[in-house]
Amino acid sequence: MTANTIESPLPVDPKTSTWPIPEVAFSHPPNPQDYAALELDLGVVRTWLVEFLFHEIRRRRGFERVVVGLSGGVDSSLTAALCTEALGPKAVSGFLLPYRTSSDASREHALHLAEILGIETRTIEITAAVDGYLDSFEPDASEHRRGNVAARQRMIVLFDQAYKLGALPVGTGNKSERLLGYYTWHADDSPPINPLGDLFKSQVWALARELGVPDEIINKPATADLIQGQTDEGDLGISYTEADLILHHLLSGRSNEGLVEVGFDPPKVELVCERLEQTHWKRHLPTVAMLSATAIGEWYLRPVDY
Amino acid sequence: MLNNIHRMDRVLIDLTIAQFRPAKGDLEKTLEDFGLLMSDVLAQTPTSQLVVFPETALTGYFLEGGVREQALPAQEMFDQLNKKYAEISTESVDIAIGFYEVDAGRIYNSSMYARLGPDGGVVHVHRKTFLPTYGVFQEERFVEAGPRIVAFDGPLGRTALLICEEAFHSISGTLAALDGAEIILVLSASPGRGAPPGSGVPANVARWDLLGSGLAAEHGVFVIVSQLVGFEGGKGFAGGSAAYDPFGHRLIAGPLWEEAILPVTLDLDTVTQARTEEPLFSDLERTWTRLLVNSPGAGVGHPDIIRAKTTGASDGGGTA
Numbered sequence A: 001m002t003a004n005t006i007e008s009p010l011p012v013d014p015k016t017s018t019w020p021i022p023e024v025a026f027s028h029p030p031n032p033q034d035y036a037a038l039e040l041d042l043g044v045v046r047t048w049l050v051e052f053l054f055h056e057i058r059r060r061r062g063f064e065r066v067v068v069g070l071s072g073g074v075d076s077s078l079t080a081a082l083c084t085e086a087l088g089p090k091a092v093s094g095f096l097l098p099y100r101t102s103s104d105a106s107r108e109h110a111l112h113l114a115e116i117l118g119i120e121t122r123t124i125e126i127t128a129a130v131d132g133y134l135d136s137f138e139p140d141a142s143e144h145r146r147g148n149v150a151a152r153q154r155m156i157v158l159f160d161q162a163y164k165l166g167a168l169p170v171g172t173g174n175k176s177e178r179l180l181g182y183y184t185w186h187a188d189d190s191p192p193i194n195p196l197g198d199l200f201k202s203q204v205w206a207l208a209r210e211l212g213v214p215d216e217i218i219n220k221p222a223t224a225d226l227i228q229g230q231t232d233e234g235d236l237g238i239s240y241t242e243a244d245l246i247l248h249h250l251l252s253g254r255s256n257e258g259l260v261e262v263g264f265d266p267p268k269v270e271l272v273c274e275r276l277e278q279t280h281w282k283r284h285l286p287t288v289a290m291l292s293a294t295a296i297g298e299w300y301l302r303p304v305d306y
Numbered sequence B: 001m002l003n004n005i006h007r008m009d010r011v012l013i014d015l016t017i018a019q020f021r022p023a024k025g026d027l028e029k030t031l032e033d034f035g036l037l038m039s040d041v042l043a044q045t046p047t048s049q050l051v052v053f054p055e056t057a058l059t060g061y062f063l064e065g066g067v068r069e070q071a072l073p074a075q076e077m078f079d080q081l082n083k084k085y086a087e088i089s090t091e092s093v094d095i096a097i098g099f100y101e102v103d104a105g106r107i108y109n110s111s112m113y114a115r116l117g118p119d120g121g122v123v124h125v126h127r128k129t130f131l132p133t134y135g136v137f138q139e140e141r142f143v144e145a146g147p148r149i150v151a152f153d154g155p156l157g158r159t160a161l162l163i164c165e166e167a168f169h170s171i172s173g174t175l176a177a178l179d180g181a182e183i184i185l186v187l188s189a190s191p192g193r194g195a196p197p198g199s200g201v202p203a204n205v206a207r208w209d210l211l212g213s214g215l216a217a218e219h220g221v222f223v224i225v226s227q228l229v230g231f232e233g234g235k236g237f238a239g240g241s242a243a244y245d246p247f248g249h250r251l252i253a254g255p256l257w258e259e260a261i262l263p264v265t266l267d268l269d270t271v272t273q274a275r276t277e278e279p280l281f282s283d284l285e286r287t288w289t290r291l292l293v294n295s296p297g298a299g300v301g302h303p304d305i306i307r308a309k310t311t312g313a314s315d316g317g318g319t320a
Helices: A042-060 A074-087 A104-117 A127-137 A143-165 A175-180 A201-210 A215-219 A232-236 A240-251 A256-261 A266-278 B027-044 B064-070 B074-086 B164-168 B170-178 B203-219 B269-277 B280-294
Strands: A065-069 A092-096 A120-123 A167-169 B005-007 B010-019 B050-052 B093-103 B106-116 B121-127 B151-154 B157-163 B183-188 B222-227 B229-232 B235-238 B242-244 B250-253 B260-267
Touching (some): A074 A092, A074 A201, A092 A143, A104 A120, A143 A167, B027 B260, B106 B183, B121 B151, B157 B164, B170 B183, B170 B280, B203 B280, B250 B260, B269 B280
Parallel strands (some): A065 A092
Antiparallel strands (some): B222 B242
16 A cells, blocks of 8 residues: 655554544533533644634735734733734734723733733723713713723724724633623624634633743633722622533533532522523624515525625 | 556556635635646646545535525536636546535535546536534535435546535445445535544544544545635634545545645555455445345334333334
C-alpha cells in the first residue's frame, strides 16, 4: 500500500492509524460532584474560536479591526485575548466605559490586560450621558434601572466608536448569563458576533487561563459592576459552577426532577430552571405579528451569512 | 478515459481530496476558487486522476430557503465547472463534487461524479437519501430525499457516492458495497461540535474517523471522506478529511479548519487482500437477503410495534 506521507497537523498515531483515544469518560451521567462534565479540550476550543473570529471578521465581513468593551472582567478579557490572537494587537481597540460607580479595580484590570495584549485602549466615561437622562428626568430611578441605562449607553458608545474606526463590535456574553437571562436585553447581547456565547462561565474561566489572562481577573468574583458591591453570584443566588452543571444537564435533556433524584440541591435546580424558562424571550429577536406567508424568519428563511 | 496506472499487475489510482471552502451563495467566486484549487492540484499532484470535493462545495451548506436560488440542474452545474476547468487545462480529470440540484421542480442535496476536459461529461449523480433534520440541521425542510444508494462503473472502477449522514447509517455503505463498489467517496459538510478534554480534535472529527475506518474495514473497500471547511453563521466546518484503505487504516488526514490538497494513492489490490484475509463481505453477500426476508421489520417501512414483555428467547419468532 502506498501510504502518503504528507504532513498533517492532526495528531496521527502511526501505530493505530486512528486519532489517539483520550483516557477520559465521554459520558457524564448527572452527578452533582462531577464537574468534569464541563471540561473541554482547551487547545481545540482556542484554535476553533480564533479561526471563527478571523473568518467572521476578515474573510466574511471584510473588517480589519474590532472594538471590544473592556470591563476588567474575565469575559471581555478573554474576548480581547482571542481577538488579539486572531487579528493581531494592532487590530483590536479596547474601550473602557466606566460609570461613576464603577470600581477602580475594574479599570486597573482592564488596563493591565490591554498592556499584556499590547492593544490600544481609550477611556470614555459614560457618567454624563447616563446621568444627563436620569438626573433630568428620572432622578428616582432604581439602581437596577440605572444599571440597564448604563449597559445600553455603553453599547451606544461602542457601536459609534466602531463606526468611526471602521471596526466591528465584538460581544462578550457567555452561555451561562445568556441562559439565566442575566444581562440587559439589546445591550450586552447586541454586537453582531460573539465568540463566547456557547461557553459556560466556568469554561470561560478555564479558557482564560489557557490564554494567559491574569489570575487576578479570573479569580475575582464576577460582577456586572452596574451597582456598587454587586456580584453575579450574589444576584443569582447560586455559584456559576453549580448553575453551569445544572444547565449543562438540563440542556442535554435531563429533567429537573431527574437531577434532584441523583442528588442535586432542589432549591438550586428550581432556581436555575425558573430563570431558564422565564427568559426564552430574551434569547430571541422581537416577536413580530405574522400576517403573510412571506413573514421574515417564519416563511422567508435565509441564513445570517447568505 | 484515463488509464489506470498498472504497476506489476497492480491497479493504482492517484486521487486527491480537495478540502474546500466555498464562497457561500456566490457561485461566480466559488468557481474562481475551484479553478485556483484545480490549478494547484494539477501543479502539486499532476498524476491525480480524481479530485474529491466535499458536500455542497459549490454553494455552502446552510442555505435554508436560499437553496431555491442556488440549486442548478446537474448538467448546467457541470457545464460551468467544465468551462472553468477549460481555462486551466485540456487534460482530462475526474471530480466528485457536492451541490444543490434542481430537477423536475424538486431540489436535492446532490453530488456528481464527472469527467472534466474536452471529452468530459456527467458520469453519475447521487441524491442524498438520509436528510438530517435535527438540532442544527434542517435539510428535510428545504430539500427532498433521493430514492436510492447505488454504485456505478466509474472510470477508475466500481464507485459509490455517499453524502454525509448517509455514512452514519451502516446500511448505506452496505448497499454501496453490495452493488459492487470498491471505492466509496463520502462527501461531507460536518459542523464542528464538542471538544472533550484530551481529544485533540472536535468530537465530530473523531466520530468521522471511526465511521470512515469502520465502513472501510467492514466491507473491504476504500473510503474517501472529503470535508467542507469554513464558517457559516457561527457553525464551523472543521475539516479533517481522510482516506481509509480496505483494512480500515487511515492513509491520510487533512488539517483542521484550513483548505487543503491531500493526495493519496489507492492500490485496488488491497481490496482483494482485505476481503480474503477477513471475508466479512462475502459473508454479508451470502447472508443478507436471508436476514432481510426474515427480519420482522422488512418491508413494513416503519413497523408499528408496541414492545410487549417477552418471556424467553425470540430467535425463531416474528412480531408478537
